[in-house]
Each structure stands twice: as C-alpha cells, then as structure tokens.
Amino acid sequence: MILIQLGLYFALLSLLTFGGLGPVIPEMQRYIVDVKGWTTPGDFMQLFAVAQTAPGPNVLVTSLIGYRVAGVAGSVVALLALCLPAAAIAWAVSGLWERFRESPWRCVIQRALAPLLVGLMFAAGYTIATPHAPDWRLWLIALVTAAGMLTTRLNSVWLLAGGAVLGGILL
C-alpha cells in the first residue's frame, strides 16, 4: 500500500520536475514529512545530505527516501516513478524537436520557466536549511557555502565537505 502511494506520488512529481531535482525538494519535503509523516524534517535533511555526497544524478535522493520509507523495494519504486513518466514524454517529444526548435514557443517557455526555477531553488535552500525552527548555525553554514560557490571555482564536493566539518564543530 505504501509502495503504491510512494509510486503514484513520485510519478506525479516527475511531471513537475524542471531544471533538476532542486526545485521540487520543498514539495517532496512537504509531502513526505508534513502530509505523510514518513520521516522527521531533520531526517529528511540528512537523507538529502547523504544523497548529495553520492556521484550521479541528484534524483537519487528519491531512492534514499524510498529506502527509508519502504526498504529496497521503496528505493526502486521511488526512482523509477520519478523517472519513467518524464522519460515517456522525452521519448515522445524527441521526434518533434526538430520542428519545435525554431518555434517562438520554445523561447517563450524557456523564459517563463527561468524565474519559477529561481524562486523554487531559493525555496529549496530555505526549506533544507530550516528543518525545524530557524537555527542560525545551519543558516551560517548555508550562507558560507553559497558564498564559496559564488566566489571560488571549487568543486561542490569540497564545499559540501567544508559544510560537514563546520557541522561537526558547530552542531
């Protein structure tokens, strides 16, 4: 039963995922934590952190959440559900792309999506860094990391490692 709910939810989310997984993180957290109570907010944040340290597409956070909610079967169901509906669309649309490429609509949609994704990425940063009540230590780590990414050319793996060290010291 829980597998079906998980599968249906991630399949729906698949169609709302534009520009990577970041923009849908707040929605995922809302459903998994607030609506279903499958994990605590702190736990969700830690699962997200664990997924970030793995190589590969960041959608793998869905398998971690699936694993936490329903074991190995949950991890497979969550990942496939998030990927397959979108994959079906990609399959269907790739043939039409040649025609669509020159269409003015392509530009209209791209421009329409940009501010949405920016707003949702800010929301993702805020949601992840604020699992419970606002905590200045988490916000400090987030802001230092953001500054690091904007001002240096370090690989983000090092920035995450820096955050982990700061976490070990501050928390």
Place this chain on the structure above:
Amino acid sequence: MTGDALNRFDSIAPTPPRTLWELFLGFLSIGARSFGGVLPAAHSIMVEKRRWLTPADFTEVCALCQILPGPNIGNAAIVLGKRWFGIRGAIVGFLGLFALPYLWVLTLAVLYTHWVARPLVSAVVTGAGAAGAGLFIATAMKLGRPIADKPAAVALIAGCFVLVAVARVSLVIVMPIALTVGILFSSRGKL
C-alpha cells in the same frame, strides 16, 4: 574533395556508439564520474572522450532536456539511446546511467541508518545538508542575476518562494498557476 577535407579539419565527425554495450559503458562512466554535477561528466565522456556528439549536438540535446520535465541527464539517456538504438538503446542508456550511482546511494543508505545514532555523525551529515542548501541558494543567485532587472521576473521569483517555502502550498497547485502567469508575461516580452 576540398569541402570534405575542410570539414575534417574544422570538426572531427562524431562517432556514435556502435553497440549497445558501448552505449552502456559510456553512460556507466558518466554516472560513476559525476561527483558534484552530471553535466561536466556527460560533456567530457560524450563529446571529448568518446566523440559520440559534436559540441553543438550536445548543446542541442541539453536544451531539449531542460525544457522537458524529469531529470535532465535521464532524459538525455532516453533521447540519445532512442536516436542510436531505438527502445533498447533508451533502456540500456538509462540503466547504465543509474546502475552505479544507485548501488552507491543504497550502500550509503545502509551505512547511514547504521551510524546515524552517533551525535558526531549526525552533526556532520546535518552540516553537509546545510551546505547543500547553500549550493541551491548560490545556484538560484547565479540563475537569477540575468533576470533580476525585470519586475515581472522578480515578482514571479518572490511569489514562488513565498507560496512554496513559507506558505507551504503544494507544487501541484503552484506550478500550473506560476507557469501560466509566466507564459503570459513571457509572450508579452516582460521576461
């Protein structure tokens, strides 16, 4: 003759994978190597190393996958696998891409479940999570800078943030509304 020679000089013709196995191995190494972002690994494998695609082709596939829903690189595996081998290629590319990262994440999940009770582990992982939040914020600032001078864009950014992060409205409601408003603005040249 001359045109041929010129072409060869300007850009080396791409050599798409000849077998499903080659396709699988290529996507396997993209999945395995993409620490901190899939796109650089995808570019280095598909364009520079294996020369499956020309740089222009690569940009084109990325552009398509960015306006489709779903994980971009997953979509790229589907689109390219289909282009070269049909449905078998789409499936093999997808499986190759996710095989190693999936096993890695599952291993981490088991380790994490085992160790999380220790306060130091918990603190370190939470710190990495906060850093991940910082990466989102930095990415949002990078992507937002070019459109920050347009009032309609700023209104949409703020609206999405407040509805999703503060009011906690479901994205199932916010996304269609925001996309409609965005398309209205954008088709009138305000974005």
